[in-house]
Amino acid sequence: MTHRHIASAVVSAAAGAHDRCQQVCKKVSRRLLAFLFVCFVLSFLDRINIGFAGLTMMGDLGLSGTQFGLASTCFYIAYICCGIPSNMALARIGARRWIGSLMIAWGLASTCTSLATDATSLYLLRTLVGITEAGFLPGVLLYMTFWFPAAYRARANALFMIAMPFTAGFSSVLSGLILGMDGIWGLKGWQWLFVLEGLPSVLMGFVVFYYLDDRPQQAKWLDREEQQVLAQALAAERSDAGQGSGGRPRSIWSELLSPQILLFCVVYFCLVNTLAMIAVWTPLIVKSFNSASSNGVIGLLAAIPQVCTIVLMVVWGLHSDRTRERRWHLVLPMLLAAAGWILTALSAYPPLQLLGVCMAASGSYTAMSIFWTTPDQSLSFQARAVGIAVINAIGNIGSAVNPLVIGWLKDLTQGFGSGFAYAAILMILGALLALRLPIGGRVGLPATC
Template sequence: MTHAVAEPAPACAAGSYPAVGRKVARRLIPFLFLCFVLSFLDRINIGFAGLTMMADLQLSSTQFGLATTLFYVAYIACGIPSNLALARVGARRWIGCLMIAWGLASTATLFATGPVSLYLLRMLVGITEAGFLPGVLLYLTLWFPSAYRARANALFMIAMPFTAGFSSALSGLILGLDGTWGLKGWQWLFLLEGLPSVLVGLVVFSYLDDSPRQARWLDAQEQGQLLAELEAERAGAAQPLVAPRSVVAELLTPRILLFGVVYFCLVNTLAMIAVWTPLIVKSFHSAGSNQAIGLLAAVPQVVTIVLMVVWGLHSDRTAERRWHLVLPMLLAGAGWLLALPGGGAALQLTGVCLAAAGSYTAMSIFWTTPDQCLSLEARALGIALINAIGNLGSALNPLLVGWLKDLTQGFTAGFIYAGALMLVGALLALRLPLSGKRSAA
C-alpha cells in the first residue's frame, strides 16, 4: 500500500488541495471514527465488566489487571507483523478481517469462567486488534498531508474519549440486564458490544480504498490535486542528518527510541484512564449505583473531546507541534495530583478530567510527529515499532496499578506513578527531533 504515493501525480496547483481535502475527510474520518469506536469499546469494556465480573469470577485486583496486561502483551507482539501485512495486502482487506476477528474474540469473553480462561480470551482480542490503530495511522499518511494531520488525527482519535464516555453510560445500563436469559450482566456486556465489530468489518470491504488512485468517489482532477500535495510534501521533506543504510538501521537510531519512550510515558496514563476510570470513580463515590458511576465516568470524556478538537485545530493553524504536545502532558500530570485523596470527590473528579483531557489530546498531537523522522520506506514499520514500545506502558500499567491497589487498598500510589511518568515524558518530548514551523494550513 505504501508505494501508492510514490507514483507520479498529475501537475496541479497545491493551493487547490483544501477543497479535495475536505471531501476526503468527509468520506474517511466518520467511518474510521466508527471503526475506532468499536475497537476501543472492545478494548476497554472489561473495565466496566469488572464492576461485577471480579466478584463473579473471584478475581483479585492483581488478577484483573493481569488480564489487561496479557491483552497488551499479545497486542504488542502482533502489532509490527500486522502493520507489515496491512502495507502488503491493503487497508480494505486487512482492517475488515481484523474487525471481524476481534469482534468474535471479544464476544467470546462472555464464556470466561475464571482467571485462566479470561487471560486466554483477552490475549486473543489483543492478537486480533493489534494492527488496527497503527494501521489506520499509517493509512492517514496516505490521504492527509502532515500540515492537515493534527485535525484529522484529533477527529479520528476522539473516538477514544467518545467511546469511554458513551460506554460509561451504556455499560452501566447493560449491567442492569443481569439475570436476563440466564446471563450475567458482564456477559451481556461482551455480547452486545462485541458483535457490532463483526458487522462493520463486513462493510469495510466495500467502503475503504487502499490509495487515492483507487478512490472512485474522487474524479481525475481531485485525485491529481491530492497526489500532487502528498508528492510535494514528500519531495520537500527534510532528510535525516545521517542517511541510514537500510530500513533496519533507520529504526535502530536513538530518535526512534526517544519517540517510543515518550509514548510509553503517555500511554501509562491512557491505560489508567481506559481500564481503571470506573473503579477510580467508585473509590470516591462508593455509595453510587453502577448507572450513577457510569454517568460520572463519562464526564472526563466530554471534557477530553472538546480539548482534543480545539487543540488539534490550533496546532495545525499555528503549524507548531512540540509545545502542543508538551503542555497537554503537563496538564495530565497535574490532573493526577488533583485526583489524590483528601481534596474531596469534586476535586478528584476534576483531576481525572484533566488527566484524561491532557493525555488524549497529547496523543493526537504525538502521532503527527514520527513521520517527520521516518523515510517513506520505513514508515509502516516505524509507526508500528513506536506504537509497540509505547504500549509496553499499556501492558505494565494495569498489572502494576492493580498490585499497588491490592497492596495499599487505594489508587494513591497509582496516581503518583502515572503523574510522575507524564512529567518525565513531557521533559523528553522537548528533545524530540521535530522540524520547525510549516506554513499554516
C-alpha cells in the first residue's frame, strides 16, 4: 500500500470517528440538555423572582432600596460560601442524588420566602435560598464536562444557559400576572409569587433522582459502542489538561492558586456584576423610565431584552464552535454589554434606554455561555470540580456586591444612571482582562472526535 493510500485511509478513519462522535454528542444533547434546561429555569426563577416581588414587597414591608439590595447580597454571600463544598459533595455523591436534593431544598426555602414580615426575616430566608441553590450551576457545569468534549461545549452551554434569559423573559410575564393575585386567600401578590414559583422545584427534584445518570458508563440509553466513543474523546482531553512544564502533572492547589485561574475569577467577577444587575434590577429599571405603566406592561417590556438574548446566545455559541474560536467570542459580547449600559445611562429617550438594556443583557449572557467553555482547559480532571466552583464562587462576589452597590447608588442619586456607569466600567475592564486569559487560538478536536 502506498503512502498516499495510507494517508487516505487515515483521513477516512478520522472523518468516520469524527462523524460518530458528533452523532453520540447529538444523542446526549437530546437526552440531557432539555431536561437540564428545565431544571435551570426553575433554579433561576427562584433566584430572580425577588426582583419582581420588589415591585410591591418593598412598600408592604417598608424596605428602602439599600435594604432590598442587601437581601440579594445575603443570598449571594451564602451562595459564594457554599458553592465549593457543594461541588465537592457532587463529585463524591454523584450528580443525580446531589442535584435532586438541592432542588427539593431550595424549592422549599424559596416558597418560605412568602413568610417574610420585615427586612431581617427576608435576609434570613434569602440566605437559606442561597445556601441550598449554591451547588446547582457549578455542579451542572462540572456535570457537562463529563458528557461533552470541549469542541461541542459552547453550543451545549448556550442551549443550557438560555434558560437564564428565557426565565427572565418568561418570569417577566408570569410574575406580572401573579402579582395581580393580590388579596386572594388573604395573601399578597408577592407572597403568591414565591409560593407558585418555588413549589415546582420541589417536584422536579424528585424527577431528577430517576432521570439523570452520573456518568456515560452508567447510561442505559447509550449502547456500549457509544459509551466507548464518548469515553475515549473525554479521556483524550483529560490527558492534556492541567499539565505543568515538561508535561508533569501539577498539584490541585498549585492549579487553583495559579495566576491563570485567578484571572478567570476576576474576569467572571466583572461579568457577573452585569448578570446580577439584569437579574435583580431589570423590572425596576424598566419601571424607572415607564413609571406610568402597570406591572403587567412592565413585565412585557422587561421580557424584550431576554428574547434578544436568547437569539444571540444560540447564534454566537454555534459560531464559536464552528470557528473553534473562544477569545474574541468572549470579548466582543462583553464590549456590547458595556456599550448598552452607556447608551442607557446617556439617553433620556425610553426606546433607546430599552435598546441599551437589550444590548447589556444580550452581551453579558452570551459572554457567560462562552466563558464557561474555557476554564476546564486550564484545569486537570482532578482539580476540575473544585476549580469550577472556585471561579464561580469568587466571581459571584460580584453578585453579592452589585445589589448592595446599585441599591445604595439608587438611594443616593434617586436614579440608576450611576449604577449603569458602574456596570459599564466593570465590563470594559473585564473585556480587557479577558484578552489575557489562557484560552489559546482555536479549540482542537479530540483524536476520536
